[in-house]
Amino acid sequence: MDLHLESIRLVYPDGGTTLTAVDDVTLTVPAGTTTALLGPSGAGKSSLLAVAAGLTRPTAGQVRIGRDVVMTPTTSVADAARLRLDRIGIVFQSPQLLGALTALEQLELHAHLRGRRPSSLRPRALELLDAVGLADQRHKRPAELSGGQRQRVAIARALVTEPQVLLVDEPTSALDHERGTRVVELVTALARRIDAATLLVSHDAATLATVDTTVRMLDARLDEEAVDHALR
Amino acid sequence: MFVALRDLRHARGRFVLMSVVVVLITFLVTFLASLTAGLARESTSAVTGLPVDRLAFSMPQPDDAPEFTASRVTAAQWQGWAAQDGVERAEPLGVATTRAESAATTAAVTALGVDPGSGLVPAPADVAPGTVLLTPAAADALDAHAGDRVSVGGTDLTVAGVAGTDESFAHTPVVWTTLDDWQTVGAQGADPADGPVATVVALTAPDVDDAALAAGDEARGTTTVTPREARSAVSSFAGENTSLTTMQAFLVGISALVVGAFFTVWTIGRTGDVAVLKALGASTRYLLRDALGQAAVVLVVGVTTGTVLTAAGAALLPGTLPVVVDVTTTVVPAAGLVVLGLAGAAVSVARITRVDPHAALAAR
Numbered sequence: 001m002d003l004h005l006e007s008i009r010l011v012y013p014d015g016g017t018t019l020t021a022v023d024d025v026t027l028t029v030p031a032g033t034t035t036a037l038l039g040p041s042g043a044g045k046s047s048l049l050a051v052a053a054g055l056t057r058p059t060a061g062q063v064r065i066g067r068d069v070v071m072t073p074t075t076s077v078a079d080a081a082r083l084r085l086d087r088i089g090i091v092f093q094s095p096q097l098l099g100a101l102t103a104l105e106q107l108e109l110h111a112h113l114r115g116r117r118p119s120s121l122r123p124r125a126l127e128l129l130d131a132v133g134l135a136d137q138r139h140k141r142p143a144e145l146s147g148g149q150r151q152r153v154a155i156a157r158a159l160v161t162e163p164q165v166l167l168v169d170e171p172t173s174a175l176d177h178e179r180g181t182r183v184v185e186l187v188t189a190l191a192r193r194i195d196a197a198t199l200l201v202s203h204d205a206a207t208l209a210t211v212d213t214t215v216r217m218l219d220a221r222l223d224e225e226a227v228d229h230a231l232r
Numbered sequence: 233m234f235v236a237l238r239d240l241r242h243a244r245g246r247f248v249l250m251s252v253v254v255v256l257i258t259f260l261v262t263f264l265a266s267l268t269a270g271l272a273r274e275s276t277s278a279v280t281g282l283p284v285d286r287l288a289f290s291m292p293q294p295d296d297a298p299e300f301t302a303s304r305v306t307a308a309q310w311q312g313w314a315a316q317d318g319v320e321r322a323e324p325l326g327v328a329t330t331r332a333e334s335a336a337t338t339a340a341v342t343a344l345g346v347d348p349g350s351g352l353v354p355a356p357a358d359v360a361p362g363t364v365l366l367t368p369a370a371a372d373a374l375d376a377h378a379g380d381r382v383s384v385g386g387t388d389l390t391v392a393g394v395a396g397t398d399e400s401f402a403h404t405p406v407v408w409t410t411l412d413d414w415q416t417v418g419a420q421g422a423d424p425a426d427g428p429v430a431t432v433v434a435l436t437a438p439d440v441d442d443a444a445l446a447a448g449d450e451a452r453g454t455t456t457v458t459p460r461e462a463r464s465a466v467s468s469f470a471g472e473n474t475s476l477t478t479m480q481a482f483l484v485g486i487s488a489l490v491v492g493a494f495f496t497v498w499t500i501g502r503t504g505d506v507a508v509l510k511a512l513g514a515s516t517r518y519l520l521r522d523a524l525g526q527a528a529v530v531l532v533v534g535v536t537t538g539t540v541l542t543a544a545g546a547a548l549l550p551g552t553l554p555v556v557v558d559v560t561t562t563v564v565p566a567a568g569l570v571v572l573g574l575a576g577a578a579v580s581v582a583r584i585t586r587v588d589p590h591a592a593l594a595a596r
Contacts, residue, residue, distance in 0.1 A: 055511060055590040078515060085513025092593060096508045100242035101488040105234075108364060115516050141242070157512075 001164045001198040003029040003052065008061035016091050021047035022058070023220040027199075031164070034188040036199040036208045039217035045201040046093070046169055048217070052199060053090050053167050054204075064119040065164055065197075085113055089158030089196070091168040091187070094151040094152035097142040103129060103153045104138040107160040121160060131190060133154050141151035148179055152186070159190050166191045166198040180207040188212075236526035236584040239502070246501075250494050251534040257487040258538025258569055259545075261480060266546055268476040270554030271403075271558030275469040278327075278344060278399035278406045279462050282352060286445065287325075287462045288313060288433040288454040296335065298455050298465040300327050300401075309452045310433040316448050318440035322429035324411055324430030328418030328555045329404055330385035332374055339373035342401035343384055345414020352434055359410045363392035383408065402468045406505040423495045432462075480565070487569055492576025494514065495527055499581050506584050507592030519584050527577035531570045539566045 002227055010022040022044045029035045037045050039229040050056045054071050057080070063071035070083050084090065107125035108118035109148060129135050132152040142150050158166060168187055172180030184200070188210045191198040200207060218231055242248045279287070282443065289298035290305045313322035326345030329339055346352045348359055357365050364384055366376060371394045376382055380391045384407060399406040409417070411428055419429050435456065437445070445456050461467050499506075505520060539562050546557045553563075 050590050053511075055593075081510065081513050081515055083513070084511065088513075092511070096511070096593060098505050098508060100235065100238040100505075106240065108513070110233060111507075113512060113518060118234060124547060 001068075001197065002064075003165045003199060004064040005048065005052060005159070006062050006064065007061045008048060008051055009046075009058045010041055010051055012058065013120075020220050022051065024061075025220075025222050026061075027215065027219075027222065029165075029197040030201050031197045032192055032195040033212040034191060034200055034210070035213040035215060036200045036205075036211040037199060037215055037217060038205055038208075039205065039223075040188050043217040044220040047118065049169050049199065051168050051199050052165070053088055054083045063178050064169070085110075086161075087164045089161065089163035089166045091151075091154050091158045091166070091171055093170040093173055095142070095147075095154040097153060097157075100144055102139050102141055103134055103156075106153055106157050108160050110157070114154055124162075125160055128160055128190075132186060134158050147174055148183075151175070151183060155183070155190070159196075160196065162194045163196055166196040168198065168200040170201055170203065172202060172204050177204075177206060178203060181209065184208060185210045225230070233522055233525035233529075235277065235505070236522045237529070239505070240395075240526060240529060246498065247530065250498070250530050250539070253490065254332075254487075254495065254569075254573070255533025255538040257374060257490065258535045259484070259541050261483050261487065261541050261565050262542040262562050263555070264476065264480050264483065265547065265565045266471065266542060266555040266557050267553075268480065269556035269558075271472055271476065271560045272463070272469060273556055274400040274403045274554045275472065276463040276466050278342065278401040279466065281354075281397070281399055282434060282458050282459050283436075284323075284352070284434040284459065285437050285440075286330075286435040286456040286458060287450070288322075288435060288449070288456045289452045289462075290432075290452075290463065294453065298461075298462065299467065300465050301433055301467055303431050303465075305430050305433050307428060307452065308426075309454060310430065311432050312452045313448060315434060315453075316437075316440070317402055317443070318444060319435055319437040319448075321351065321436040323347060323352055323434045323435045323436075324428070325350075325352060325432050326411055326414040326418045326429075327401065327431040328385065328414065329402055330417050331368070332385070333383040334374040334380060334409065334439045335379060336374040336375040337373075339370070340404045341370050341373070341384065343407050343409055343414055344399075344401075344416045345409050345411040345418060345513060349410050350434075351436075352538050353408050354395050354399075357393060357395050357408075359408050360392060361410050361412060362389060363409075364389040364413075365393050365408040367398045367400075367406045368394055369398050369400065369421070370407050371501045373405055384413075387413055389413060402466055408562060484565070484568060484572060488572035488576040488578075491527075491531070491573040492580050493593045495523075495577040496580035496583070499523065499583055503587055503592055506587050510587060510589035511593055516585050520578075523581040523584060524574060525573060525576060527581070528570075531573040531577075535566045535569050535573075539563070564571045 005027045008022050008025045012019045032230040037046050051058045108121050111118045171183050184207050289303040310322050310324045311591040329342045376391050378393045543557050546555045
């Protein structure tokens with residue numbers, strides 16, 4: 001299903017005034033494709049991603065997945081959590097793994113969050129860990145993994161429930177160019193496999209050869225003239 | 233408790249530290265409860281162990297609260313009770329704390345004076361004129377055996393034997409004598425015109441209702457209470473029990489605060505994990521269940537260990553330290569600690585509901 005961000009506006013109180021983090025952004029990410037969102041620091045990219053993920057309510061506008069309106073200014077916290085659990089996979093800027101869980105358990109956790117036995121997700125979890133090259137590290141905890149390995153576990157975790165939407169926030173920020181490119185390739189390939197609509201925030205255009213579309217944000221707005229539809 | 237159990241396993245040091253604190257608090261609370269019960273037994277077992285339904289006190293003033301040291305009943309009063317409808321038996325019972333002397337030593341004892349055949353002496357023993365029946369503790373204290381001569385409150389008596397059960401009154405071992413022999417011990421100051429006197433009347437009246445008892449009290453100038461209520465009439469019991477029970481209550485309250493404080497700190501330390509779980513879509517209910525489940529594991533492990541330590545400690549203690557280890561002094565306070573500990577933990581983990589995953593992840 002496509003991801004639709006419609007007239008999204010996000011305004012924060014800032015001392016005695018307000019700060020507009022996202023200003024009337026409309027963006028569609030088709031299912032099975034990856035859209036990269038570029039822009040300088042402070043442009044509003046991560047804020048837009050947070051709205052799409054239901055981590056923060058928009059001040060105005062709405063988020064749709066297919067024809068379903070999933071996020072509005074009045075969506076409850078519980079509904080937003082349910083949205084993330086059922087339909088959205090998120091790869092955070094830093095891996096944000098739980099320190100007490102092994103790589104395999106990081107993925108199996110999703111089943112437990114849904115009220116099912118963790119082992120019910122094991123085949124899918126093992127398949128994904130193998131896809132990201134970490135099958136033999138499945139029993140290691142985050143402290144025993146390198147930064148790149150933790151990032152790959154986080155990617156596998158985001159995809160284990162085959163979400164309709166995949167949101168990726170700066171996956172290459174702590175990686176060198178070569179590794180960053182490989183991570184983006186991995187994300188786009190895995191997301192395409194499950195037909196997820198993928199929105200990927202990045203500041204490094206050089207790593208984005210495999211994405212389908214590039215858009216740019218500047219000063220809380222989309223720069224319409226900077227949309228680049230890459231050829232597959 | 234998928235995350236909670238793994239968190240406990242991963243953070244063993246924290247788990248052990250918290251569990252040790254819970255163990256210590258539990259040991260304190262249950263040991264104090266056992267000691268309180270033991271001291272209460274030493275104060276009042278002679279009263280609570282009586283096979284009767286009521287004890288009738290006769291106090292100097294009608295409104296005085298029952299007290300063994302001030303109560304005195306006459307033959308007219310216990311005979312009046314014996315004649316009351318529904319009263320199967322009304323036996324005079326003299327209670328007086330005094331000094332006893334054997335060939336070897338002296339000791340404080342409480343002399344209980346009863347009529348032969350009263351049914352108040354633990355079966356199969358009974359009292360006989362000129363003799364005294366010792367409880368095991370009294371026999372130990374006096375180093376006396378059957379056939380020995382002892383002086384009880386100035387009256388020379390022959391030890392008839394040692395009873396099968398140990399009763400205490402006001403922390404002194406009990407000795408049983410006849411009511412007549414008891415008069416020289418406990419009836420000083422009585423009016424000779426009253427004839428033999430006793431301290432209370434022990435009533436066997438299982439089917440007499442409260443109204444009839446009140447009428448009997450009115451008629452005879454007595455106050456009837458159950459043996460359990462009569463504990464308050466033992467001078468050492470009330471103050472001791474109130475102090476120890478107050479200490480227990482404070483300890484239990486403090487334990488809830490301590491557990492709550494620990495879990496507050498622990499929860500703050502887990503804020504990052506909670507933020508990740510919320511960002512992944514965990515419901516507030518899931519998070520609370522997970523956190524409280526973790527608290528429950530720590531509490532159950534700690535409380536169980538502390539309770540076992542109390543039981544083991546009590547078994548190893550010398551017989552001079554009075555402790556009673558049973559369900560009411562171990563399991564009941566232990567269960568109370570778990571419940572209160574969970575309540576304390578619940579207050580602290582409720583902060584989980586206020587974690588903003590977006591802000592917390594940005595800060596992590």
